[in-house]
Amino acid sequence: MRRVFVNLLVPFVLGLLMAVPGHTSSLRAEPRPTAYVDPFIGTDGTGHTFPGPGMPFGMVQPGPDNADSGWAFTSGYQYRAPLILGFSQTRASGTGIPELGDVLLQPSQTRRTEFASPYDKASEVATPGYYAVYLSDNQVRVELTAGVRTALHRYTFDAPGRVYVLVDLQHGLTFRTDAQPVLAERSGLTADGVEGVMRRSNWTSRTVAFSVRFDHPVVESTTLPPRPGDAAPRYLLAFDLGAGRELNVRVGLSTVDVEGARANRDAVSGRDFDGVRRGAVAAWDDLLGRIEIAADNTRKRIFYTALYHAFLHPSTISDVDGRWRGPHGEVLRADGGERYSTLSLWDTFRAAHPLYTLLVPERVDDFVLSLLDHADAMGRLPKWPIWGGETGTMIGEPALPVIADAWAKGFRGFDGERALAAMIRTSTVDAIPVFPGDHALSTWSLFDRFGYYPFDLAGGEAVSRTLEAGIGDDATARMAAGLARSDLAGRFSSRAGAWRSLVDPETRLARGRDSTGGWREPFDPLTPTSPLNNPGDYTEANAWQYSWTPALHDPDGLVEAMGGPTGFRTMLDRFFFELPSLEGWTYLGQEAMIGQYAHGNEPSHHIAWLYAHTDAPERGHQLVARIARDFYRDTPDGIIGNEDAGQLSAWYVFATLGFYPVTPASGTYVAGLPLVDHAVLRVPGREPLTIRRTGAGDRLLNLTLDGRPQAPTSLPHSHLVQGGALLFEAGREP
Incomplete structure (x- = not known):
């Protein structure tokens, strides 16, 4: 309706x-742009998004949890789940591993022993900055909104008098079966709420300080029996509402201590629920309004929801006083600006971080400073940090291209020499496993000994790890060159070419080699492998999908290795149009496939854009339009594949605008054709950029900025941020 x-x-x-x-x-x-955002998009199936409210890049995202474990519930929510366990205050959007879900609250009209409740689906509402639902058994309407560090709940009960709220400190989103919360320091009741500090161990070890305050005093409290293996308490609190039916709650969180949680809780002091909600809507309208597009309503809903999802993370991790807890548990302080975590870097270095440089430049320096502060504490740059802790998840060193990309685009709010030093340490010192048996971390002593990762010694994912090492080495080389360190630039640029040693001359695909130089036998380039079914040479992909990875830093070299422009086009045509889609292996989401192209996972995201390097660029333009049309919808199941903290959405935003950061650290984009005829980018501090598509057909004939020709395979970011009129002239293929 x-x-x-x-x-x-x-x-x-x-x-x-x-x-x-x-x-x-x-x-x-x-x-207003928020009128087009539907937070339910991506909540049904593999998207793993959530409908709860949050501020752009905020610390807290309160929302409903239907379950506390399982791959389907990494954000706590699935659209068709029948029960709501309660409403926790933190989560990550679209990830492949569950984490956070801290401090669950569940209101009820009556005292109950089972707190999960069915809910009226028709009552469920989600818009930017607001969520509401009616709990049928618990006889209460729940409304949620959020500031940057504060979650606000408003409960309206069916009847006045005594009501109850469960405060579950044991709850968390987890994939582990052992004990999750471990109580540390202090936790206890106050006259009007609960405060304390927890240590939690799941995907990473982290500290959660919390301060929960109700607008009515607690008149009765019961400490419920703990679940097996849990040390944190669960409280059932009672409140007398008198003749009223409304109970309001404020929750502040911190990585540091209770004092920080209180200060964060009161950062919106003096603003009631509706005032905070209006502030959230205004913040989202301001940010989403930086792009206007001419499109039908369906496409606008998909586009602005994608932009919304892209701006949920990274998440603020520093308190209002600048303090935050680092990866080893030390308390650090940001001297000005914010610090951020929930950085799904293996995913987001590809398109999400380049999108931030284009649309939210005021955040980029602090994103990089967050990486550098982490490196100071850990001795190396992070891979996948959340809530300030390191998970060690995924391969390569994806923080490297994020830093080099920012530097290449002129961001100077961080010390370049400090950044380069952190990049070199990360690129030369063997990583220490975050958990026993973790083989995916960089082992440079092995890599430098052989010039690649031998599959018989690396432990798994050897080809993918070798190819992604090149992305990081190229980024370090570009950063060194930008700082006039030609010796270092040459060293890392040379090592970035290690991928060539794995190109099988017969198939022209990247193939595993052992420590004697022998090729992997037998070799089936269509068989996918992942950390879930190793031993294997590829990360969540097969040889066909991963062999395009060098284009992320050396597209010209890859064109040459695949037989020159004609051979390159032939390989692309075979990849998309001649090979069968994967059958019987659902990890990649086979429903999101075109031939061997798997849009449900990041290694494929740049491949359609590579047709720009061939004599048939229109095939890439057609494929981009097809991917956007077939794999993005304005329905709860409208995101096919994990959203991954904004990466899938960032791809769609760039596709709509008509260009994509194929080689992020280069500071350039590859042009295609916009999916709309007219768009305007208005970023504070910059001149507006107007994008227009003219002509009929699906081949880019001319690309100009204020009448000046632009190279489609190397469109400079520095030109776009000066503003002007970017004109894409389309026509028929020759």
């Missing part, structure tokens, strides 16, 4: 505005 109403209303309003004399721009007649 909500969508039907919007679809009817928008054209009516636009018609009235167009009738006003002097009104000429349909872009200016648009409703």
Whole structure:
């Protein structure tokens, strides 16, 4: 019903505005961007997003949890799940491993022993900065909103009088079966709530300080029996509402201590629930409004929801006073600015971080400083940090291209020499496993000995690890060159070419080699492997999917290795149009496949754009449009594959605009064709950039910025941020 109403209303309003004399721009007649955002997109199936509220890049994201474990519930929520366990305050959007889900609250009209409740699906509402639902058994309407570090709950019960709230400190989103929360320091009741500090161990070890305050005093409390293996308490609190039916809650969290949680909780002091909600909506409208597109309502819903998802993370980790807890448990302080965590770097270095440099430049320096502070504490740059702790997840060193990308695009709010030193340490010193048996970390002593990772010594994923080492080495070389360190630039640029030693001359695909130089036998380039079914040479992919990885730093070299421009196009055509899709292996999401292209996972994301390096660029343009059309929808199952903290959404945003950061650390983009005829980027401090597509057809004939020709395979970021008119002229293929 909500969508039907919007679809009817928008054209009516636009018609009235167009009738006003002097009104000429349909872009200016648009409703607020938040009117097009549907947080339910991606909540059904593999997207793993959540419908709860949050601020852009905020610390807290309160929301409903339907379960506390399982791959389907990494954000705590699935659209069709029948029960709500309660409402926790933190989560990660679209990840492949569950984490966070701290401090669960569950209200009830009556005292209960089972707190999970069915809910009225028709009552469920989600918009940027707001979520609401009615719990049928618990007889209460729950509303949620959020500031940057503060979660606000408003409960409206069916009847006045005594009501109850479960405060479950044992709850967390987990994939482990052993004890999760371990109580440390202090925890206990106050006159109007609960405060304390927990140590938790799941994906990473972390500290959670919390301060929960109700707007009515606690009149009765019961400490519930602990679940097996858990040390943290669960409280059932009672409140007398008198003749009223409403109970309000504020929750502040911190990685440091209770004092920090209190200060964060009170950072929105003096603003009631509705005021905080209005502030969240205004913040989202301001940020999402940096792009206007001319498109139908369906495409706008997909686009602005993608932009919304892309701006949920990285998450603020520093308190209002600048303190935050680092990866070894030490308390650090940010001297100005913010510090961030929830950095899914293996995913987001590809498109999400380049999108931040384009649309939220005011955050980029602090993103990099967060990486550098982490490196100071850990001795190396992070791979996948969350809540300040390191998970050690995924391969390669994906922080390296994020830093080099920022430097290449002119960001100077961090010390370049400090950054280069951290990049060199990360690229030369063997990583210490975060958990026993972790073979995916960089072992440079092995890599430098052989010039690649031998599959008989590396422990798994040897080809993928070798190829991704090149991405990091190239980034370090570019950073060194930017600082006039030609010796270091040459050293790492040379090592970045290690991928060539794994190119099988017969198949032109990347193939495993052992410590004697022998090829992997037998070799089936269609067989996918992953950490879940090793031994194998590839990370969540097969030889066909991973062999395009060198294009992320050396596209010209890859073109040459695959037989020159003609051979390169032939390989791309075979990849997309001649090979069968994967059968019987659902890890990649086979429903999101075109031939061997798997859009549900990141190693494929740049491949369609590589047709720009061939004599048939229109095939890439057609594929990008097909991927955007077939694999993104404005429905709860509208994200095929894990959203991965914004990466899948960032791909869609770039595709809509008509260019993509194939080689992120280069500071350039590869141009295709926009999916809309008109878009405008308005970023504070920059001149507007107007994007137009003209002509019929699906081949890019000319690309100009204010009339100046631009190279489609190397569109400079520095040109785009100066603003102007970026014109894509399309036509038919010759």
